[in-house]
Amino acid sequence: MQLALFCAFSILTLISAAGxxxxxxxxxxxxxxxxxxxxxxxLFVTLDAFFIGVIQVLVYAGAVMVLFLFxxxxxxxxxxxxxxxxxxxxxxxxxxxGGFVAALTQVLASLPALQATKPPLSNPAVNDVAAxxxxxxxxxxxxxxxxxxxxLVATIGVVVLSRKELK
Amino acid sequence: xxNWLRHEQxxxxxxxxxxxxxxxxxxxxxxxxxxxAVPTLANYLLVSxxxxxxxxxxxxxxxxxxxxxMGLELMLNAANLSLVAFSRFxxxxxxxxxxxxxxxxxxxxxxxxxxxxxLAIIVALFRAKQTTHVEDLDTLKF
Numbered sequence: 451m452q453l454a455l456f457c458a459f460s461i462l463t464l465i466s467a468a469g470x471x472x473x474x475x476x477x478x479x480x481x482x483x484x485x486x487x488x489x490x491x492x493l494f495v496t497l498d499a500f501f502i503g504v505i506q507v508l509v510y511a512g513a514v515m516v517l518f519l520f521x522x523x524x525x526x527x528x529x530x531x532x533x534x535x536x537x538x539x540x541x542x543x544x545x546x547x548g549g550f551v552a553a554l555t556q557v558l559a560s561l562p563a564l565q566a567t568k569p570p571l572s573n574p575a576v577n578d579v580a581a582x583x584x585x586x587x588x589x590x591x592x593x594x595x596x597x598x599x600x601x602l603v604a605t606i607g608v609v610v611l612s613r614k615e616l617k
Numbered sequence: 618x619x620n621w622l623r624h625e626q627x628x629x630x631x632x633x634x635x636x637x638x639x640x641x642x643x644x645x646x647x648x649x650x651x652x653x654a655v656p657t658l659a660n661y662l663l664v665s666x667x668x669x670x671x672x673x674x675x676x677x678x679x680x681x682x683x684x685x686x687m688g689l690e691l692m693l694n695a696a697n698l699s700l701v702a703f704s705r706f707x708x709x710x711x712x713x714x715x716x717x718x719x720x721x722x723x724x725x726x727x728x729x730x731x732x733x734x735x736l737a738i739i740v741a742l743f744r745a746k747q748t749t750h751v752e753d754l755d756t757l758k759f
Binding site for chain 1: 654655656657658659660661662663664666667668669670671672673674675677678679681683684686687688690691694697698701702704705706708710711712713715716718719721722723725726727728729730731732733734736737738739740741743749
């Protein structure tokens with residue numbers, strides 16, 4: 451059952467990620483990206499990371515994708531014309547990606563520590579939002595505040611960038 | 618919900634109905650354990666690696682700057698998946714290692730900021746050049 455759910459959601463994630471790469475129209479790519487993010491959120495839930503799964507749906511499938519679609523609409527993009535992709539780019543991309551996947555499968559097959567299944571949790575009803583929140587406000591308090599400043603800086607940057615006259 | 622998800626993993630009756638010896642269940646190294654169908658850490662890392670290479674393919678092969686940006690997001694999410702998988706498989710005192718999940722939280726926040734700034738830059742670029750095609754943007758080419 452768990453394996454079946456894992457397979458279903460990982461196939462959904464990977465197929466829609468392939469759709470992002472290979473579909474020509476940017477709107478279709480964006481829609482595939484939403485599907486991929488939702489599948490990924492389900493994979494997080496199979497890993498008992500409920501908080502991260504919810505955040506994934508809210509931030510990525512919600513905010514980020516709305517922003518993407520809004521920009522696509524604003525720029526009135528059409529489907530990519532069939533421009534000849536350079537042969538060197540196909541060959542280079544193929545070598546890099548094929549090499550990476552080959553190395554990855556070899557490493558994954560060779561290490562016995564990676565064949566472990568999920569160790570059982572002592573208390574299945576643990577509240578993971580509380581656990582993550584406690585770590586965030588106690589152990590990682592300084593990075594948490596720095597990330598707040600980063601968001602402020604990003605907001606100001608966006609406002610500056612989208613003014614009419616850039617000087 | 619949580620009990621329902623874990624039902625078949627923790628209920629000894631369902632193991633007995635599968636006719637797998639209890640020793641095989643207690644010993645994680647045993648090959649027999651694979652019969653109780655649960656995904657391993659290697660499965661999650663493989664999905665994460667494939668997702669990363671799809672994102673990389675998007676960055677290398679596509680010519681639309683918005684789709685290149687989407688490939689970037691895919692790569693960030695692949696890293697998130699492997700972090701969450703490591704966090705769940707590295708159990709401390711019967712709890713997942715939540716440090717990994719906090720790290721994922723930070724990555725998601727930084728990615729959201731990055732998307733906002735990046736899309737603003739793309740809009741400014743479109744306003745100046747009327748294109749989002751990377752091959753038309755060659756002003757800085759040497």
